[in-house]
Amino acid sequence: MSQVYLAAQLPAITTEILKKQQLDFSVYSGTGLISKQDLLANVKDAEYLVTALSTKVDQEVIDHAPNLKLITNFGAGFNNIDINYAKEKGIVVTNTPLVSTNSVAEVTIGLILALSHRIVEGDAQMRKEGFPGWAPLYFLGQEIAGKTLGIVGLGNIGQEVARKAAALSMKVQYWQPHQKSDPEERSLGVNYVSFAELTRTSDFISLHAPQTSANYHQFDQAGFNQMKSTAAIINVARGPIVDEVALRDALQNKQIAGAALDVYEHEPAVTAGLADMKNVILTPHIGNATIEARAAMGKIVATNIALVQAGQTAKYVVNQ
Known part of the structure; x- marks a missing residue:
């Protein structure tokens, strides 16, 4: 053998x-x-x-x-x-x-851009219903420049996401159990905030933490309740960090504005209802693909x- x-x-x-x-x-x-x-x-x-x-x-x-x-x-x-x-x-x-650092960071930024400019939704519109014609208020998204990105987990990937986000004129804040040193924070241009502050003030929240027993369902109903109604969450880390049923409910109830998932709580299965939402982007774990x-x-x-x-x-x- x-x-x-x-x-x-x-x-x-x-x-x-x-x-x-x-x-x-x-x-x-x-x-x-x-x-x-x-x-x-x-x-x-x-x-x-x-x-x-x-x-x-x-x-x-x-x-x-x-x-x-x-x-x-x-x-x-x-x-x-x-x-x-x-x-x-x-x-x-x-x-x-x-x-995998650069690839996952690129995918993260791509998902943020796709959510904010409704790129995937626009592609589906063109394929199914077509383009009714340009109009001043048609299919409006939002620019990411000047928006606040909250990073959960500032390891190698989180740091690279911070660099790329800063290059796109985003404000970057982060939370993890242990704060980085002052020189590290200044070199990355990031601010350390509490988890509650990050969820409350971020326009986009990007997850880059390893899966542990402590962060199982870290983003649950209570977490989504704290987020801005205009905010979106991006998970390219590990699926169980997000309670997907609570995420689906938060999206349905317009507690948050959108989500992009590259990993899943019960991977490869996707929680029922998420695939039916226009403000959700689902990719098949392609972070380092x-x-x-x-x-x-x-x-x-x-x-x-x-x-x-x-x-x-x-x-x-x-x-x-």
């Missing part, structure tokens, strides 16, 4: 590196996401597992792979893997951080396998 099992089809650079290192590997060849049954069948003799963040690697999977040395997750997140149980079994778990970002991620997972195979320490270990 193969030393390496790739539980998803990955960029060519991944297999190129594995071939160069003379590592025997096999790749999931099915359509769609790999099933639990297929994963269990193929991982049983593997020493290295490459898995997408959409695939759950729980205790059952780990117990089916007694030879496993490394689980390398193709994604910046790793909440799909039971990292603590893997550590108990002596299995190293890695992810692919940093390389660029040729550049995915190739860089593929290089990381393959290189980590090569490092461990050579008796060296893998990079980006998340369960030390």
Whole structure:
């Protein structure tokens, strides 16, 4: 059996590196996401597992792979893997951080622009009903220049979003559990505010925090009640940070003006009702879906396998 099992089809650079290192590997060849049954069948003799963040690697999977040395997750997140149980079994778990930063930040800014100028709604209008003709008050949106962007989670992606937003003349404020240093804030041109202040005063709220037990449903009915009726929320972080039923209700009741989601609470399912709303943009988790970002991620997972195979320490270990 193969030393390496790739539980998803990955960029060519991944297999190129594995071939160069003379590592025997096999790749999931099915359509769609790999099933639990297929994963269990193929991982049983593997020493290295490459898995997408959409695939759950729980205790059952780990117990089916007694030879496993490394689980390398193709994604910046790793909440799909039971990292603590893997550590108990002596299995190293890695992810692919940093390389997604620019792509996700670009998507975030794109969603803000699309919401504010009603671009997706306008495209649907043209395809379904057509263009009735230019008129002074027809299909009005709003400019983002001068508006306040509230960023929840000022990590690498949040910081890059702040830079791009500032370049577009937005005012940027942020909240996270720990405030950045004064030099860091000044270099980014951001202001630290309380969570309540951020929700109350932001025109756009963009989520970039990792998923934790503390921020489950951080944006719930109470949170949406605090937001401006003209504000919109953008989630490119993790779905469960937003209570999607409460979001749907807030949109229906016009407590907030819009939303753009690239991740979902029950991914890949979308909460009923959201897809029917004109002021909601839904994208299929494309934050880092660029040729550049995915190739860089593929290089990381393959290189980590090569490092461990050579008796060296893998990079980006998340369960030390």
